[in-house]
Amino acid sequence: MIRIIIIEDEAAAAERLEKMLMTMPFDIKIIKILDSVSDSVAFLSTEDNFDLLLMDIHLSDGNSFDIFKFLTIRKPIIFTTAYDEYALDAFKLYAVDYLLKPIKKDLLEMSIKKYQQIFNPKLPDYSKLTNATHPQKRWMIKIGHQIRIVDYHDVSYYFTKEKITYLITFEGKKYPLDVPLKQIELHIKDNNYFRINRQYIIHFQSIGHMSTHTKSRVRIMLKPTDEEVVVSTERSPIFKKWLIK
Template sequence: MTSLRIALVEDEPVTARNLAHMLQSLDENIRIVTMLRSVKEATAWFSEQEDGYDLAFMDIRLADGLSFDIFKKVSIHKPVIFVTAYNDYAIEAFKNNGIDYILKPFDEAELQQSLQKYESLVRPTATGAQPNPAKLAALLEQLESNIKPYKRSFLVHHRDKLVPVETNKIAWCYTAHEIVYAHTQDNRQYIMEFTMEQLEQQLDPSLFFRANRQFIVNRQVITEVDFYFNGRLLVKVKPEPTEPILISKARVPEFKSWMNH
């Protein structure tokens, strides 16, 4: 049986490897032909490999920009499945025009549905039809306009006032007793009107890491990382929190990759 050649565009190595593993566990005929980590790498590869793949999986947010930038620099004529944390109404347009999407964190059932969608789309393609580049560009522009940038500041309540807090000044966010706090680098603390999950979506992942259910930490305040019990890591920061910031053994590879980014 002919193999299905897939190109992955994902800037988090752990996520890329997990996606590759899940895809190949679903279909032994799947072959990952490349793993690309940036707009620059992907643009160069796709410009030279027009027929070197059958399907692409692309994360929307990459280290050096949005994956939409790839389409502005090189023509993509093969189906694309976007990997995104944004469940936006505009994405529905892709589902009706030969492009699918999966939401992070994804599972095998979602991947299976996306692969089935691809199979249904390639049947007409096999007869000579190709996705419409102009329609694709319009859809990309529509989706791009609906993706909000990461937060640069938060307006928070403090002593009967509204105080702007710059995002890059936040040392860490933590939750206790169902209340979420932001602790700044100058040792101030504010109550946030968001859940930890909502904050995680609004903070730039190149700067902030979800250490565990209780903490999100800013890489700028990390002073050192120590080995801890049972394969965990202890993240030391300044200013210091009252409770330790621990990285579970399962998340250590992802954390190391993030720190090395």
């Protein structure tokens, strides 16, 4: 069973979400519908018996991100909003997806399937019943006042340096990404990517040259930057199997 809390200040929108959820091929229980920051803080401060949040951003008494100023919530969230400018902030949290209103049932259903695959893989994989694909395939990157869109498949590798995450495209362009590597692993369901150590996630096609290193590790020269990296000791055996899959 998926126990869901809906945070939505528009009664009609909340009712529509509830009706859509209850007609989907999942075992769903709506625990509570909340319509404000204050009510959400009061309820969630004492209630932890739920699995998933459906959260609007603009509420009757403020912004739903204000909830996280009072509480630490480590539950997955599907954001449902009419505004796209909060996407970067949303994915700093435990965001499964970011859906723009009016919410379409098929996209919401895909988001629930995505939640199952990431957070509860033991549940039946309903994605096999349809040709549904992963709804998010691009990164939205804010640079000053500009916004750049980068497709997942254009990324050669990701890395973190001094607590900042970056991506390098196959064209050699470097962009800061306001998402930790762990979150990137959750969002990219592509077997062509592999996390070689704590600092790097690389694409198979980014491997330019490989050589042996100490303790059975592997040294890699990455394309297109010619940067040298080393696969960690604990990841090396899995990495070698990944290479020949």
